[in-house]
Amino acid sequence: MAAPTDRPTGAPVAAHAEGAPCWADAMVPDLAAAQRFYGELFGWTFGTPAGAAPGSYSPAHLGGRQAAALTQKTDGRMPTVWTVYLATPDAEATAERVRAAGGQVISEPRAVGAGPAGVMAVAADPGGAVFGLWEPTVHHGFEVRAEPGAYVWTDLYTRHPREVDAFYPEVFGYQELAQEQLRERNAARPDAAEAGDTGGAEAGDTGGAEAGAAAPEMVVWTPRGAAVDEEHAVLARCLIEADAPAALPAYFLPYFAVRDVDAAVETARRLGGRVTREAETGPYGRWAVLADNQGATFAVLDLSEAKPPSVRPPPPDGR
Numbered sequence: 001m002a003a004p005t006d007r008p009t010g011a012p013v014a015a016h017a018e019g020a021p022c023w024a025d026a027m028v029p030d031l032a033a034a035q036r037f038y039g040e041l042f043g044w045t046f047g048t049p050a051g052a053a054p055g056s057y058s059p060a061h062l063g064g065r066q067a068a069a070l071t072q073k074t075d076g077r078m079p080t081v082w083t084v085y086l087a088t089p090d091a092e093a094t095a096e097r098v099r100a101a102g103g104q105v106i107s108e109p110r111a112v113g114a115g116p117a118g119v120m121a122v123a124a125d126p127g128g129a130v131f132g133l134w135e136p137t138v139h140h141g142f143e144v145r146a147e148p149g150a151y152v153w154t155d156l157y158t159r160h161p162r163e164v165d166a167f168y169p170e171v172f173g174y175q176e177l178a179q180e181q182l183r184e185r186n187a188a189r190p191d192a193a194e195a196g197d198t199g200g201a202e203a204g205d206t207g208g209a210e211a212g213a214a215a216p217e218m219v220v221w222t223p224r225g226a227a228v229d230e231e232h233a234v235l236a237r238c239l240i241e242a243d244a245p246a247a248l249p250a251y252f253l254p255y256f257a258v259r260d261v262d263a264a265v266e267t268a269r270r271l272g273g274r275v276t277r278e279a280e281t282g283p284y285g286r287w288a289v290l291a292d293n294q295g296a297t298f299a300v301l302d303l304s305e306a307k308p309p310s311v312r313p314p315p316p317d318g319r
Helices: 031-042 091-100 161-172 179-187 261-270
Strands: 021-028 057-062 065-072 081-087 104-112 118-124 130-136 151-158 218-222 235-239 251-258 274-282 285-291 297-302
Touching: 021 031, 021 130, 021 151, 031 057, 031 065, 031 261, 081 251, 081 297, 091 104, 091 118, 091 130, 091 161, 104 130, 130 251, 151 161, 151 297, 161 218, 161 235, 179 218, 251 261, 261 274, 261 285, 261 297
Parallel strands: 021 065, 081 130, 151 235, 251 297
Antiparallel strands: 021 081, 057 065, 104 118, 118 130, 151 251, 218 235, 274 285, 285 297
16 A cells, blocks of 8 residues: 555544554546545545656545545556555554464555555455455544445455464454354344344354364454444455355455445446445345445445445544
């Protein structure tokens, strides 16, 4: 992530707890096309004009506040993808913990942007999911969250839950919500009784604490030192479905809030995007998974009826 240098004067900066998603950017082959797509879909404006030069970085603003960014690929072989950055007070130390915990450091920590804006690195967990690390100096990340057009949540999808469930607590100090808390939330769904839904965990599941126990379908984490509840949660680990193509790698899926998911789906289609998961209503609201007009995947979520964990901006102390 190369951070923007045109940060609005006086814009509020939210503190981000260690390991919390603090920023997201999309790497695309055609920056101008991406600006048109997200500008209409989310109402984003861009502080810098689209440039044709490889590596051009274009911060997206929502009401004058930094919401995300788009960047032009430097190499056509690179994936067209959204990258989620996890906050760290020390990128070098976190990179070392990534290695020690069985992950991979793809791009070593380095200062970027004017100031510099911060120190970034790119890493992968033991299941292959790629994420960024961001140690802020000038650029602190999202300045708007949980509003239409803004970031609201992230799911991590993997085929290797055992390794991944050990990795993130070791690297970031995550704390895991009890499976009973998730079952209670999912049991409140209108279709739960009919479907026999217990929050995705298999019968007899103990969350992986006992040898031979099935890994839960979803694990939700809160930052080190925060209350272990949905209000303070920052990330969910989910399982890639068994019928997904074998070539589909593990990935982070960022969610952006919208006023109307079905309208957002139609807008995305009209702008040349695709729907990879049709709109449905879950325990945290109505949502859908989309791909933009160049193939980068993200999700949209309507917050009007129910809210997911951690949709509130963090208080000043990051907790």
